[in-house]
Amino acid sequence: MDTDAVFAALNVFGLFVFAVSGALTALRNDLDVLSVMMTAFITGVGGGTIRDVLLGEFPVWWIRDSGAVWICAAGAIAAIAAQPIFASRLKALIWADALGLAVFSILGTQAALAAEAPAVIAIFLGAVSATFGGLIRDVLLNEPSLFMKQDVYVTAALAGGGAYVGLLELGLSSAIAGPIAALVAFAIRAAAILFNISVPKVGRPRRSEL
Amino acid sequence: MDTDAVFAALNVFGLFVFAVSGALTALRNDLDVLSVMMTAFITGVGGGTIRDVLLGEFPVWWIRDSGAVWICAAGAIAAIAAQPIFASRLKALIWADALGLAVFSILGTQAALAAEAPAVIAIFLGAVSATFGGLIRDVLLNEPSLFMKQDVYVTAALAGGGAYVGLLELGLSSAIAGPIAALVAFAIRAAAILFNISVPKVGRPRRSEL
Amino acid sequence: MDTDAVFAALNVFGLFVFAVSGALTALRNDLDVLSVMMTAFITGVGGGTIRDVLLGEFPVWWIRDSGAVWICAAGAIAAIAAQPIFASRLKALIWADALGLAVFSILGTQAALAAEAPAVIAIFLGAVSATFGGLIRDVLLNEPSLFMKQDVYVTAALAGGGAYVGLLELGLSSAIAGPIAALVAFAIRAAAILFNISVPKVGRPRRSEL
Numbered sequence: 319m320d321t322d323a324v325f326a327a328l329n330v331f332g333l334f335v336f337a338v339s340g341a342l343t344a345l346r347n348d349l350d351v352l353s354v355m356m357t358a359f360i361t362g363v364g365g366g367t368i369r370d371v372l373l374g375e376f377p378v379w380w381i382r383d384s385g386a387v388w389i390c391a392a393g394a395i396a397a398i399a400a401q402p403i404f405a406s407r408l409k410a411l412i413w414a415d416a417l418g419l420a421v422f423s424i425l426g427t428q429a430a431l432a433a434e435a436p437a438v439i440a441i442f443l444g445a446v447s448a449t450f451g452g453l454i455r456d457v458l459l460n461e462p463s464l465f466m467k468q469d470v471y472v473t474a475a476l477a478g479g480g481a482y483v484g485l486l487e488l489g490l491s492s493a494i495a496g497p498i499a500a501l502v503a504f505a506i507r508a509a510a511i512l513f514n515i516s517v518p519k520v521g522r523p524r525r526s527e528l
Numbered sequence: 529m530d531t532d533a534v535f536a537a538l539n540v541f542g543l544f545v546f547a548v549s550g551a552l553t554a555l556r557n558d559l560d561v562l563s564v565m566m567t568a569f570i571t572g573v574g575g576g577t578i579r580d581v582l583l584g585e586f587p588v589w590w591i592r593d594s595g596a597v598w599i600c601a602a603g604a605i606a607a608i609a610a611q612p613i614f615a616s617r618l619k620a621l622i623w624a625d626a627l628g629l630a631v632f633s634i635l636g637t638q639a640a641l642a643a644e645a646p647a648v649i650a651i652f653l654g655a656v657s658a659t660f661g662g663l664i665r666d667v668l669l670n671e672p673s674l675f676m677k678q679d680v681y682v683t684a685a686l687a688g689g690g691a692y693v694g695l696l697e698l699g700l701s702s703a704i705a706g707p708i709a710a711l712v713a714f715a716i717r718a719a720a721i722l723f724n725i726s727v728p729k730v731g732r733p734r735r736s737e738l
Numbered sequence: 739m740d741t742d743a744v745f746a747a748l749n750v751f752g753l754f755v756f757a758v759s760g761a762l763t764a765l766r767n768d769l770d771v772l773s774v775m776m777t778a779f780i781t782g783v784g785g786g787t788i789r790d791v792l793l794g795e796f797p798v799w800w801i802r803d804s805g806a807v808w809i810c811a812a813g814a815i816a817a818i819a820a821q822p823i824f825a826s827r828l829k830a831l832i833w834a835d836a837l838g839l840a841v842f843s844i845l846g847t848q849a850a851l852a853a854e855a856p857a858v859i860a861i862f863l864g865a866v867s868a869t870f871g872g873l874i875r876d877v878l879l880n881e882p883s884l885f886m887k888q889d890v891y892v893t894a895a896l897a898g899g900g901a902y903v904g905l906l907e908l909g910l911s912s913a914i915a916g917p918i919a920a921l922v923a924f925a926i927r928a929a930a931i932l933f934n935i936s937v938p939k940v941g942r943p944r945r946s947e948l
Contacts, residue, residue: 351730353675353682359652367582372787374796376584377643381653384646398730433797436804442779443801453878458663460672462880465773472773520771520818561940563885563892569862577792586794587853591863594856608940668873670882 321493325425328496329366330389332421335414337362337393340455342411345401347459357458358394359387364451365422369443373433412511415452415464419471420504423448423478424496437483444479445472448503470510478503531703535635538706539576540599542631545624547572547603550665552621555611557669567668568604569597574661575632579653583643622721625662625674629681630714633658633688634706647693654689655682658713680720688713741913745845748916749786750809752841755834757782757813760875762831765821767879777878778814779807784871785842789863793853832931835872835884839891840924843868843898844916857903864899865892868923890930898923 340361344354363380370378380386404410426447430440449465449472456463464471481502485495509515550571554564573590580588590596614620636657640650659675659682666673674681691712695705719725760781764774783800790798800806824830846867850860869885869892876883884891901922905915929935 345730348729350679350683350726352686354730356652356655356682356686360656371581371791372798372801374798376586376796377645378582378584381582381640381643381645381649384648387648387652430801433801435797435801438804438807439801442776442807445776446780457667457877458673458675463878465878469770472776473770476772476776516770519768520765520774555940558939560889560893560936562896564940566862566865566892566896570866581791586796587855588792588794591792591850591853591855591859594858597858597862667877668883668885 321491324493324496325428328421328425328500332366332418332425333362333386333389334393334396335421336365336418336451336455337390338397339411339414339418339452340390341394341397342401342404342407342414343455343459343461345397346407346411347461349459354398355391355394357455358397359390360458361451361455362386362390362393364454365418365426365447365449366451368450369426369429369447372443372446373429375433412464416474416504416507416511418451419448419475419507420478420500422451423475423503424482424500427479427482428492428496431483431486441476441479441483444482445475448475448478469514469516470506474503474507474510477506531701534703534706535638538631538635538710542576542628542635543572543596543599544603544606545631546575546628546661546665547600548607549621549624549628549662550600551604551607552611552614552617552624553665553669553671555607556617556621557671559669564608565601565604567665568607569600570668571661571665572596572600572603574664575628575657575659576635576661578660579636579639579657582653582656583639585643622674626684626714626717626721628661629658629685629717630688630710632661633685633713634692634710637689637692638702638706641693641696651686651689651693654692655685658685658688679724679726680716684713684717684720687716741911744913744916745848748841748920749845752786752838752845753782753806753809754813754816755841756785756838756871756875757810758817759831759834759838759872760810761814761817762821762824762827762834763875763879763881765817766827766831767881769879774818775811775814777875778817779810780878781871781875782806782810782813784874785838785867785869786845786871788870789846789849789867792863792866793849795849795853832884836894836924836927836931838871839868839895839927840898840920842871843895843923844902844920847899847902848912848916851903851906861896861899861903864902865895868895868898889934889936890926894923894927894930897926 337358341354341358344357363386367378423444427440427444430443435443453463453465478499482495482499485499486492547568551564551568554567573596577588633654637650637654640653645653663673663675688709692705692709695709696702757778761774761778764777783806787798843864847860847864850863873883873885898919902915902919905919906912
């Protein structure tokens with residue numbers, strides 16, 4: 319398989335599902351059409367933009383390529399059209415977010431490795447890239463962030479990046495390791511959503527602290 | 529008219545009114561003097577900073593030009609002095625924000641066009657530039673963002689950028705198209721504030737979703 | 739003294755204490771282990787990252803140097819281990835944040851001066867660098883920001899940067915001026931925490947405004 323084509327396809331997919339999650343969040347908040355579009359766009363490109371900025375790749379990739387706008391617009395339109403189908407828009411957006419999280423954790427890790435980051439940094443950067451689009455979405459719309467509310471959110475993103483690095487170490491090509499690692503991240507996040515799994519906590523119950 | 533002079537004047541104006549909106553928000557929250565100044569500065573330069581970062585123009589423009597600090601300080605002092613005049617500081621800051629939104633949507637669109645962005649991207653970047661200063665202001669001070677609360681906010685910014693691109697297509701010089709397009713954006717936003725206009729919604733009422 | 743060694747030590751110290759403050763905030767919110775680690779990392783590197791981005795120094799410093807991850811991990815582990823000791827994790831994190839604020843205000847000011855920023859801009863950039871790590875931490879976890887809640891927060895950061903510039907003007911070397919100015923910033927912030935000092939306000943009480 320052609321590596322570039324595989325990663326380009328993952329990028330389109332990630333943009334689309336994050337745009338869907340952004341549009342659904344905006345629709346839940348009863349925003350007007352253009353604000354829904356804008357939220358979809360910012361959510362879609364947000365994670366990749368943070369990644370490019372941290373790596374120093376300028377101008378960020380969507381500035382000279384209007385494809386990103388159309389993919390995100392398609393995501394917004396799909397979200398608007400599919401509203402009546404969803405029993406719960408919140409559930410739908412959590413699943414769309416889970417798909418985006420899985421894909422962008424791999425894309426971010428790969429981009430960092432390509433920029434010669436050490437593996438541990440690349441995995442962290444993948445998780446930043448996977449979670450910041452959703453974070454900006456939630457900040458824009460005054461929603462409590464999934465980062466905070468959901469268990470196994472950061473964990474799934476880190477696991478995806480870790481699986482990707484591990485599979486590359488085992489000698490797999492990135493065109494094969496990428497999709498497999500994205501599935502690993504998604505499976506972990508999906509299990510957490512479906513079965514309400516949580517990772518061991520280390521905090522104490524919050525007392526009446528000052 | 530000299531194009532550079534027109535755009536420099538728009539930039540000074542935008543900085544000043546956004547600084548006023550930031551200072552008024554800080555004053556409403558009873559912050560101390562230096563925090564008011566800092567909020568004015570961050571709100572004033574915020575939108576243009578995001579724009580420069582996305583376009584890859586470094587260091588961002590205000591790093592080597594202390595003019596921005598003094599303009600924002602002037603905005604903060606004006607806001608402090610004018611407090612007793614305003615019947616409602618919230619109304620005053622919404623109007624200051626509307627002026628800044630109008631001006632920065634044009635400045636952002638122009639900067640993106642100069643960096644060879646396609647028109648649709650340039651209009652989006654203009655809207656990002658126009659709305660992010662206010663967004664950072666609201667995040668800093670835990671206020672619900674205008675992005676979310678106010679109708680016809682993103683729409684006005686996109687209309688300003690769209691009008692600017694359209695007028696350039698019609699053959700107008702940017703020194704003439706810029707101020708006209710800024711007036712278009714401001715008129716739309718002003719009409720929305722005055723007459724409580726809203727753009728057609730596409731969401732359904734939020735049900736008791738999980 | 740070797741200037742580079744002094745500033746490198748201040749950087750390690752700042753990373754560590756900000757990581758502690760991030761981890762404690764995450765623990766108070768009952769996050770899982772990896773989310774605690776991630777919050778510690780983002781809080782630790784956040785302020786310096788904003789500084790590097792604004793100055794145009796790419797890739798940001800921690801991309802190719804995995805040291806930052808280990809220092810932040812150490813901060814997170816220290817926070818987890820020390821939880822039972824702290825009567826109040828909120829108090830502990832406010833003190834950790836105060837130490838980080840003091841150190842990063844100097845590091846940010848110095849970095850801006852090295853990039854030929856005018857003194858007033860350098861002091862502002864120091865304050866941005868000192869406060870944004872904590873701001874991102876609070877946004878991530880839906881906490882009200884210290885920027886807003888705490889008096890003499892921005893003021894202490896600006897005072898640190900101002901003291902640093904002043905001491906350099908008096909002819910001190912940066913290896914000596916840096917630690918002294920950081921102590922000045924910390925002393926001001928500590929006095930505010932201990933004695934509940936506040937800076938004169940300029941706002942009016944918020945009336946029932948629209």
